[in-house]
Amino acid sequence: METSRKTFVGLVDKAIAAANSMRRDELLFSYKGTLYPRTLYSPETFKALESFEARSDDVILAGYPKSGTNWLSQILTDLIAISQKKTRSRESSVNAEELEVFPYLEVGDAEKYERMAKLPSQRFMVTNLRPENLPKSIFKNNAKILLLIRNPKDVATSYFHFSKGVATLPTYETWDDFFRDFMTKKTAWGCYLEYLSEWNKYADKENIMTVTYEEVKENPALSVKNIATFFGIPLTEEEFQLVVERSSFQAMKKNSDKTHGSFGDVLFRKGAVSDWKNLFSEDQSEKMDKAFEERIAGTKLGKKLKYDLYCKA
Numbered sequence: 001m002e003t004s005r006k007t008f009v010g011l012v013d014k015a016i017a018a019a020n021s022m023r024r025d026e027l028l029f030s031y032k033g034t035l036y037p038r039t040l041y042s043p044e045t046f047k048a049l050e051s052f053e054a055r056s057d058d059v060i061l062a063g064y065p066k067s068g069t070n071w072l073s074q075i076l077t078d079l080i081a082i083s084q085k086k087t088r089s090r091e092s093s094v095n096a097e098e099l100e101v102f103p104y105l106e107v108g109d110a111e112k113y114e115r116m117a118k119l120p121s122q123r124f125m126v127t128n129l130r131p132e133n134l135p136k137s138i139f140k141n142n143a144k145i146l147l148l149i150r151n152p153k154d155v156a157t158s159y160f161h162f163s164k165g166v167a168t169l170p171t172y173e174t175w176d177d178f179f180r181d182f183m184t185k186k187t188a189w190g191c192y193l194e195y196l197s198e199w200n201k202y203a204d205k206e207n208i209m210t211v212t213y214e215e216v217k218e219n220p221a222l223s224v225k226n227i228a229t230f231f232g233i234p235l236t237e238e239e240f241q242l243v244v245e246r247s248s249f250q251a252m253k254k255n256s257d258k259t260h261g262s263f264g265d266v267l268f269r270k271g272a273v274s275d276w277k278n279l280f281s282e283d284q285s286e287k288m289d290k291a292f293e294e295r296i297a298g299t300k301l302g303k304k305l306k307y308d309l310y311c312k313a
């Protein structure tokens with residue numbers, strides 16, 4: 001794991017340094033109608049991604065930024081590491097260690113997919129992309145996907161604080177300015193409600209398991225067990241405990257200097273449910289309620305989010 005963590009920290013540090021010398025209006029670029037941070041993404045990598053060959057035993061985590069992807073990444077990499085320790089010799093170790101690929105599938109250099117082709121199974125990858133922007137082979141080859149979703153008001157809240165803390169994203173002077181842009185597709189990674197609605201088209205597929213941030217927070221032990229079962233990873237009770245302990249907010253925050261470098265301070269912020277109540281005005285809350293009602297409420301993912309419980313005052 002050490003090498004891949006170093007790759008992660010190195011790439012993020014480089015992106016932050018590059019962003020520091022850019023103007024605010026240069027930080028994002030548009031690709032197929034969605035904005036992305038220029039210091040981490042490139043059209044060349046997006047193009048190369050189209051021909052990425054997924055495997056049926058790939059472990060893929062899909063989630064919109066700020067929905068807890070780093071948290072679930074920790075859980076999944078630990079589960080895979082434990083499972084591989086039992087089945088492999090030390091020498092042929094795991095995943096990204098020797099080939100050094102950034103865990104976010106669409107982030108990095110365009111040659112990363114050639115290196116990924118040489119990685120042994122089970123490969124782990126995270127993606128912030130909507131399903132229609134993923135390589136076709138993921139669905140054709142029935143790779144298993146863990147889809148992570150979070151209540152939209154907390155996603156927006158987390159995103160606002162995050163954008164103030166990282167140089168790779170445009171900073172917003174006020175929450176009101178951020179909220180306006182978040183609701184009108186002017187922030188990076190596009191509209192979250194659209195993201196949910198696109199993924200909802202896949203929510204019934206057998207090889208996709210959906211979890212919510214709130215349910216993992218409520219019962220991490222049960223969630224870890226369900227996730228391990230979905231990926232066919234048998235664990236002892238002790239191993240489960242270890243994965244749960246290592247992925248607690250406190251444990252991850254404490255270790256974040258090693259795992260995420262300076263970026264860790266911004267990333268591991270509160271790790272709580274309903275922090276949106278500290279930011280949303282009544283009017284903003286109603287706007288989100290209306291948009292959610294119109295676009296997602298009646299769908300499978302909409303129901304799974306328990307909007308009334310987590311997003312109504």
Ligand code: A3P
Nearest residue numbers: 066067068069070071158248249268269270271
């Ligand atoms: P907050 O900003 O609300 O605190 P992502 O990893 O997708 O960028 O998501 C970041 C959000 O997940 C942040 O939310 C962060 O604090 C939260 N998070 C990270 N690790 C967590 C953990 N172990 N338990 C709960 N929340 C966690």
